[in-house]
Amino acid sequence: MRFDVLTIFPGMFRGPLEYSILKRAQDQGIIQIHIHDLRDYATDKHRMVDDRPFGGGAGMVFKPEPIFRAVETLIGGRSVPASTAVILLSPQGRVFHQREAERLSRMERLILICGRYEGVDERVAEHLATDEISIGDYILTGGEIPAMVIIDAVTRLLPGALGHHASAQRDSFAEGILDYPQYTRPADFRGLKVPDILLSGHHAEIERWRRRKALEKTLRVRPDLLARAHLDERDRALLDEIKAEQASRRRGDPSTDKPTA
Structure with a gap:
């Protein structure tokens, strides 16, 4: 070009x-x-x-x-x-x-x-x-x-x-949503620890965690992007799950006060 x-x-x-x-x-x-x-x-x-x-x-x-x-x-x-x-x-x-x-x-x-x-x-x-x-x-x-x-x-x-x-395909906005959180060594920096799931070696679970985090951040920071994002049924199910947890927190339901990382 x-x-x-x-x-x-x-x-x-x-x-x-x-x-x-x-x-x-x-x-x-x-x-x-x-x-x-x-x-x-x-x-x-x-x-x-x-x-x-x-x-x-x-x-x-x-x-x-x-x-x-x-x-x-x-x-x-x-x-x-x-x-x-x-x-x-x-x-x-x-x-x-x-x-x-x-x-x-x-x-x-x-x-x-x-x-x-x-x-x-x-x-x-x-x-x-x-x-x-x-x-x-x-x-x-x-x-x-x-x-x-x-x-x-x-x-x-x-x-x-x-x-x-894949770097271009997975960039923020490439799929219409923001990127998931990134971490590198050390796993524990001043008591700030990398989420256990990323150290588990369970690749399918890691991918699900990353996708959920990306959707969660997009919903919080740029909800306007979700209307035109490329979402499949699993994404929509994750979004429903995230929204349900957020609604429960707003109602003060203690059962939802659990870490997602």
């Missing part, structure tokens, strides 16, 4: 893309990352990429010409290929999530447009970008960090990018 990033701060990408999984994926030829200075596509001698907004208002707005010129240069024309996504990173976009990462991982090329200032001329969103994406309901200084987030999330899903394919 090829990533093209359009930004006025290309130096921001030098560090984060040169470590760990992203570096290995580049070294192995799984991904290519090209950072482009948007100012190189400006149409005036001062390399201006922004201007005052029509109608007045504070701040500056990214001009359409440099962005259109950059994208059209990269794709070799005005028609975006079906295998390419042109993504405008914007707080007005739809929120990025794991299923969106999975969809994008099936593309051959992603062109990421990093906005700044008060925003980007609306003609970019309406007539050039195939997608307008936000990484959350908060405001960032620019689109560079969201671009890094998308590159990282998508790369993890590409064949060969991770040492174990």
Whole structure:
């Protein structure tokens, strides 16, 4: 897969893309990352990429010409290929999530447009970008960090990018729920002990414990995820069990005050 990033701060990408999984994926030829200075596509001698907004208002707005010129240069024309996504990173976009990462991982090329200032001329969103994406309901200084987030999330899903394919499949959100608790040595740290079940060697029971813990945490922290999660009958039975225990605790039933670890 090829990533093209359009930004006025290309130096921001030098560090984060040169470590760990992203570096290995580049070294192995799984991904290519090209950072482009948007100012190189400006149409005036001062390399201006922004201007005052029509109608007045504070701040500056990214001009359409440099962005259109950059994208059209990269794709070799005005028609975006079906295998390419042109993504405008914007707080007005739809929120990025794991299923969106999975969809994008099936593309051959992603062109990421990093906005700044008060925003980007609306003609970019309406007539050039195939997608307008936000990484959350908060405001960032620019689109560079969201671009890094998308590159990282998508790369993890590409064949060969991770040492174990199961790692990507079992990541939080990959199945629509949060991950189960993880422990490593020592088994007893300052009196804080690893749950006995994980030391038992009973793999089927360990898997059941992990699944229950994942469902329990999702129900507590992100119950909204359960509505669209991939749950089977055993998962639903575990959820019913968890909810029944929680209801009993709220009623003050002492019989439910038992450890689940």
